[in-house]
Amino acid sequence: MKISMLTGKHDNSLPRHEIARGKNNLSLLFAKGRRLKSGNLMMMSASVGSQRAGSGASVRVLFTVGKRLVPKAVMRNRIKRLMREAYRLEKPVLLELIAGMAPAEDGGKGVTFIAILYRGSREAVPSLPVFRTEMRTMLQSFAKTAARSASEGDER
RNA sequence: AAACCGCAAGUGUGCAGUCGCUGUGUGGCAUAGUCCAUGCAGAGGAAAGUCCGAACUUCACAGGGCAGGGUGCCGGUCGAGAACCUCUGGUUCAAGCCCGGGGGCAGCGGUGCAAGCCGUCUGCCACAGAGAGUGCAACAGAAAGCGAACCGCCACGGGAAACCGCGGUAAGGGUGAAAAGGCGGUGUAAGAGACCACCAGACAUUCCAGUGAUGGGAUGUGCUAUGAAAACCUCCCCGAAGCAAGGCCAAAUAAGAACGCUCUUCCCCGUCGGGAAUAAGAGUUGCCCGCUCAAUUCAAAAGGGUAUCGCUCUGCUUGCAGAGCAGUGCCCUCGAGAGAGCUUUCGGGUCGGCCGCAUUAGAUAAAUGGCUGCAGCUUCGCCACUUGCUGGCGAUUCACAGAAUUCGGCUUACAGCUUCGGUUUCAGC
RNA sequence: GCGGGUGUAACUCAGUUGGUAGAGUGUUUGCUUCCCAAGCAAAAUGUCGCGAGUUCGAAUCUCGUCACCCGCU
DSSP states (O other), X not given: OHHHHHHOGGGGOOOGGGXXXXXXXXXXXXXXXXXXXXXXXXXXXXXXXXXXXXXXOEEEEEEEOOTTTOOOHHHHHHHHHHHHHHHHHHHHHHHHHHHTSOBOTXXXXXXXXXXXXXXXXXXXXXXHHHHHHHHHHHHHHHHHHHHHHHHHOOOO
């Protein structure tokens, strides 16, 4: 954590333009996104503009909690804040992995959308370290599958 | 003093560091940005429920009816605000909110034989109309409302008697939530507002007090008319929808309109004037009448050729020819019309975006958070002695709950603390 | 932001001019059978979500409140 703090402040920031938004993009993401499941989280990802993820591409992320799963607005807000904090702290891992991949063929103009959904229980909210470890393993597996699809090439 | 209760009021953990988020001011730049630096601001008492109301916006607004809705006594210098006027101000309207008052019901106390009356008392009341109409009042009871006779009481008739018949009677019994003014007396065969005294209530007229609801008094009438309108209803009152309101900008595709061009087809139709009809669309913000607007159909839009019934005229061979008029049939061009395609233009409008959005929050998968330390609170454990609601150490927890146009009121949720009120217990005087 | 619906026995639902709260399934007991199932007979089971009000009387009428479900760009 200290090392990541020393490498640069911007790696840990999460300004608003890195938050995914727009109804069309998000409906596409939920309709065609690739899914990864973990204990408390589920991740969906899709690329827009380029055919696949690659180095140089920007990443936009979204955090959401279902109203039916967690009825209380305060609990929903707290879970989303914890997920956003976990992503913010684990973001350098993702950036290093993407930088190590083969560069995208279009020069990095595409955008990769990631949605992170909460699927845990509605009473007991997990603590921040739990979210961090789950987020780290999930981002690593995401980068692995993305790299494999990049090496296989795009057949679409 | 303690415990408990309270839809009683208030408060609703604090400070510092660090990593981040949103808005905004200022400054910087070989890079003018999705940049950097820095300052400031950044959830609540309920932000919730959406139960009332107001602002604001759009639509509507000659008028009438139906439906729907209304917590419908009075006053206020309480009220978010709004409208108007003669504009330093005034008037009016305005919530299921606040304060005060009036009236009613129940309780309590006093008084009286009783009915009743009185009250610096307590609690409750959606508090217009049941003397406009319709319907309802289970069971019980004779009878539950165009006024009633079961028992009882009394008179008369019959009978030896028990009793029967017939009539009178609402004082008594019984039923019921409710039984037709109350108590006492006169009176009577027995009774009855039949009559009288004292009360209660209704209606009409009138006087006084009060801003008013209303209260008090006088005279007269009739002696009485049940409850319920949160059953229908009558009277009175009430525009609707809502920031997903509304305004602006504006892709792609499809469809629409106008002008022009090209191609195909031709069943029906073929010149006045004035207008008529249709089924039914839109608006009238729940519906209808009425009103307004638009639409559709017919009417619109002309020339030629040919055949023929009829009429008129001319010619003569007197029954034929020619010309004209009108009608009818057929054909051609043309027109309106239908279909397809193309060019240009236009309007509506979807995705999306901006405004609406602020006066110390202003987002749009929705910012106000994470971590650390110290202090505070709750609970638990251990230790210490000065056994006290004491001190220390460690752990744990920190209620209800998250703005989305704004404001006022209501309701609901709520740990701990403070204050207030009530009940109980203990101690002292 | 606006609008609508539901709440009754363990479960699914009825219940209207307001007047003793019901059906089916299930449960229990008995009969039948060598035993079980099926069948027959009987029984038990209710703060009508909660709190007020109107009424002589409320599941029903009115108001408030709680929980759940649905619709509207």
